[in-house]
Amino acid sequence: MKILKAKNNTNTAEVALAEIMDGNKSVTEVAEHWAIFPRQYIMALDIAKNGLTFPIIVKKDGDKLLFTASGCRIQYAVLNGYTHIDALILEDDAEILATMEAQRVNDNEILEGVST
Secondary structure: OOEEOEOOOOOOEEEEHHHHOOOOOOHHHHHOOOOOOHHHHHHHHHHHHHOEOOOEEEEEEOOEEEEEEOHHHHHHHHHOOOOEEEEEEEOOHHHHHHHHHHHHHHHHHHHHHHHO
16 A cells, blocks of 8 residues: 655545546556646646645545545556545535635645746
């Protein structure tokens, strides 16, 4: 088991990547169809250099965990052989949106730092 831990991991849980991916396909099968765009590449380089700043966000829906945000983080984890990743498991849509916005602001700061 290889776990990608987040620096900001308060109230997180280690989640198996296979648990939040398409249940009908393996993690490898899903990854084979990903396109890597400049944004994802820059974010992956930042994770490699500085570690995972924020956990991914998943929504708890009954007994299932649904991926809601943080695709760059998941792509990095899968493509680098991680089996588990720190995740915020949220149920409230308003809380999910607020957390996504905080991540978006952080991601934009990383991207702006590269372009300057």
